[in-house]
Amino acid sequence: MSNQKPKHVNARMGTQSIWGGEDEYLMQGATQVPVVHSVSFGYHDIDTWHDVALGKEKGHIYGRNTNPTVEVFEEKVRILEGAEAATSFSTGMAAISNALFTLLSPGDRVVSVKDTYGGTNKIFLEFLPRFQVDVSLIDTTDHEALEKEIARGCQVVYLETPTNPTLKVIDLKRLIDAAHKVGATVIVDNTFATPLNQNPLELGADLVLHSATKFLGGHADALGGIICGSKELIEKIYHFREINGATLHPMAAYLLLRGMKTLHLRIKQQNESAMKIARFLESHPLVEGVYYPGLESNEGHEIAKKQMRGFGGMLSFSLKGGVDSVREFLPRLQYAHLAANLGAVETIAAPPRTSSHVECTEQERAAMGIPEGLIRYSVGIEDTEDLIADLQQALDHLETALKASSVQ
Numbered sequence: 367m368s369n370q371k372p373k374h375v376n377a378r379m380g381t382q383s384i385w386g387g388e389d390e391y392l393m394q395g396a397t398q399v400p401v402v403h404s405v406s407f408g409y410h411d412i413d414t415w416h417d418v419a420l421g422k423e424k425g426h427i428y429g430r431n432t433n434p435t436v437e438v439f440e441e442k443v444r445i446l447e448g449a450e451a452a453t454s455f456s457t458g459m460a461a462i463s464n465a466l467f468t469l470l471s472p473g474d475r476v477v478s479v480k481d482t483y484g485g486t487n488k489i490f491l492e493f494l495p496r497f498q499v500d501v502s503l504i505d506t507t508d509h510e511a512l513e514k515e516i517a518r519g520c521q522v523v524y525l526e527t528p529t530n531p532t533l534k535v536i537d538l539k540r541l542i543d544a545a546h547k548v549g550a551t552v553i554v555d556n557t558f559a560t561p562l563n564q565n566p567l568e569l570g571a572d573l574v575l576h577s578a579t580k581f582l583g584g585h586a587d588a589l590g591g592i593i594c595g596s597k598e599l600i601e602k603i604y605h606f607r608e609i610n611g612a613t614l615h616p617m618a619a620y621l622l623l624r625g626m627k628t629l630h631l632r633i634k635q636q637n638e639s640a641m642k643i644a645r646f647l648e649s650h651p652l653v654e655g656v657y658y659p660g661l662e663s664n665e666g667h668e669i670a671k672k673q674m675r676g677f678g679g680m681l682s683f684s685l686k687g688g689v690d691s692v693r694e695f696l697p698r699l700q701y702a703h704l705a706a707n708l709g710a711v712e713t714i715a716a717p718p719r720t721s722s723h724v725e726c727t728e729q730e731r732a733a734m735g736i737p738e739g740l741i742r743y744s745v746g747i748e749d750t751e752d753l754i755a756d757l758q759q760a761l762d763h764l765e766t767a768l769k770a771s772s773v774q
């Protein structure tokens with residue numbers, strides 16, 4: 367039984383994050399999507415069972431493959447990304463590895479950038495080469511070098527923008543065009559931007575993926591990943607995932623879905639707050655550099671303006687005095703969890719050397735242009751004024767500490 371309402375095809379993104387994908391799953395008048403914990407789904411009629419198993423008829427067979435709660439989550443993100451199809455995973459890394467291992471075979475080439483997420487970078491440097499896949503990682507903002515490398519021929523172009531943790535911006539349209547000239551499939555990690563701020567499929571990308579653990583869920587209480595694209599590509603990736611078993615749990619799907627109901631409000635607040643905080647930090651004498659695509663001074667600002675609706679809730683900054691200053695400064699923050707996560711309602715601060723890029727050696731981080739004294743700051747939805755005051759008092763403390771150490 368379903369709570370029949372017309373489909374919300376023309377609704378805007380805020381409305382879609384709330385209503386999108388839910389209609390046919392609201393059972394017996396329930397206003398919320400049920401969490402279906404059942405591992406298997408039974409059939410009295412073996413012919414129907416057979417048809418469902420073959421995908422000829424809608425329905426579910428076994429929880430590793432599909433689940434009603436999980437399907438609503440996939441549907442909601444699919445709508446927000448403007449995709450034909452979507453499939454989900456236990457984590458963001460599962461989405462990334464499943465996509466890459468589905469699309470690549472021994473002898474293939476993948477072109478990507480140096481600044482991908484730490485785990486993704488590990489796949490490129492450690493795992494794909496073991497399967498004789500040739501990986502070329504190019505300087506993230508060197509578009510000419512990227513175009514040249516792509517033109518040599520490749521099967522996959524893997525991009526991430528803005529990047530983690532230095533918020534570099536890649537011109538998606540430009541590199542997607544280059545990739546399609548050689549018939550390559552383009553995958554974009556859209557975790558930092560979220561579908562509210564950027565839709566890579568609109569710019570021609572073939573697949574867009576998210577660590578739903580971050581902004582989509584938004585509450586740091588559930589892991590998940592999702593990938594959206596054409597029906598043909600998604601079916602291929604789904605087929606790999608149903609066999610290797612990196613399935614999203616229905617309870618996690620429910621938490622992610624519940625988080626997504628406020629996605630547009632959170633993103634609006636985070637976009638605005640991050641901009642104000644970036645400007646505040648930029649004007650502070652103890653801050654060496656601020657990395658935020660919304661700042662006019664940022665190298666990627668013009669491209670970001672072209673392809674993003676908002677600049678996002680992530681920023682990074684470096685302090686004068688490097689790692690020692692970070693040690694002094696971070697514990698002083700009242701309104702920031704010091705943890706390896708991002709995209710939550712609470713502000714989260716972390717040095718990449720202990721979080722996103724902990725898997726990398728100091729040399730690898732240096733090669734990726736990540737200063738050891740960098741702080742990644744994921745802006746929560748607290749009042750902006752409180753966050754700025756918090757940063758101010760921690761910087762005041764740092765100033766006193768630096769003065770004391772220079773006197774000694």
Ligand SMILES: *Cc1c(COP(=O)(O)O)cnc(C)c1O
Pocket residue numbers: 457458459460483485526530555557558577578579580589590591708
């Ligand atoms: C966190 C993150 C991932 C990995 O996601 P998990 O859910 O932690 O596996 C991938 N890409 C980016 C940009 C991320 O921030």
